[in-house]
Amino acid sequence: MVNDGLASAQCRGIIVRQMRASDIPGVARAHIAAWRVAFRGILSDRTLDGLRVEHFEGAWQEIIQRENRTNLVAEQGGEILGYVAFGPTHDLQDDARPPGEIYGIYVHPDHWRVGAGRSLMSQALKQLRGQGFTRVIVWTMAGNAISRGFYEKNRFVLDGGERTSERGGERFQELVFTRAL
Ligand SMILES: CC(C)(COP(=O)(O)OP(=O)(O)OC[C@H]1O[C@@H](n2cnc3c(N)ncnc32)[C@H](O)[C@@H]1OP(=O)(O)O)[C@@H](O)C(=O)NCCC(=O)NCCS
Numbered sequence: 001m002v003n004d005g006l007a008s009a010q011c012r013g014i015i016v017r018q019m020r021a022s023d024i025p026g027v028a029r030a031h032i033a034a035w036r037v038a039f040r041g042i043l044s045d046r047t048l049d050g051l052r053v054e055h056f057e058g059a060w061q062e063i064i065q066r067e068n069r070t071n072l073v074a075e076q077g078g079e080i081l082g083y084v085a086f087g088p089t090h091d092l093q094d095d096a097r098p099p100g101e102i103y104g105i106y107v108h109p110d111h112w113r114v115g116a117g118r119s120l121m122s123q124a125l126k127q128l129r130g131q132g133f134t135r136v137i138v139w140t141m142a143g144n145a146i147s148r149g150f151y152e153k154n155r156f157v158l159d160g161g162e163r164t165s166e167r168g169g170e171r172f173q174e175l176v177f178t179r180a181l
Pocket residue numbers: 005034035038103104105106107108111112113114115116117118119139140141144145146147148149150151153
């Protein structure tokens with residue numbers, strides 16, 4: 001049950017709050033570490049081992065200033081465990097009521113399965129609902145069994161949409177999950 005996980009995250013002292021500029025080193029570390037574990041075998045070792053924390057930090061310095069998106073972190077005892085970022089969908093929509101989108105949700109692998117992801121997702125869904133969205137989407141790499149398990153647990157379903165993305169010159173397929181808010 002979703003609430004059991006949230007209660008256990010609270011017991012462990014995990015809090016979810018707005019990301020600050022001073023969180024960026026911790027966010028970049030968690031982001032890269034999660035990529036290296038979750039996408040091993042999907043992206044090449046060369047791409048994953050070549051990821052540089054300075055590059056991620058630089059990207060986050062710019063991302064954190066963007067308007068019309070929310071970035072939250074999960075923190076435990078002053079350590080950044082992970083983040084979630086969300087806002088209006090980036091997809092072109094004819095829809096009169098475009099959905100919200102989770103742009104990314106990443107937790108450092110040292111802290112997987114203790115409820116940080118669930119706490120971040122729960123807060124993101126609550127805030128998107130508060131912003132008036134009635135549906136949310138999230139794109140994830142095809143073959144990423146971890147995120148699939150996580151999204152299904154959070155009541156997302158595959159929507160049938162696919163796209164091709166690219167990272168470090170490597171192309172990969174992504175699938176879209178969706179759920180009502
Ligand atoms: C997906 C991710 C954010 C989950 O974070 P987390 O803090 O470990 O998640 P939680 O501990 O809150 O897990 C919640 C539930 O999700 C499901 N889940 C989490 N990891 C899973 C896995 N490896 N396989 C199957 N289900 C999983 C489980 O149902 C879990 O509940 P349980 O532990 O009680 O069984 C984390 O694994 C991650 O950063 N993955 C790499 C990045 C990624 O793929 N992000 C999504 C694409 S943007």
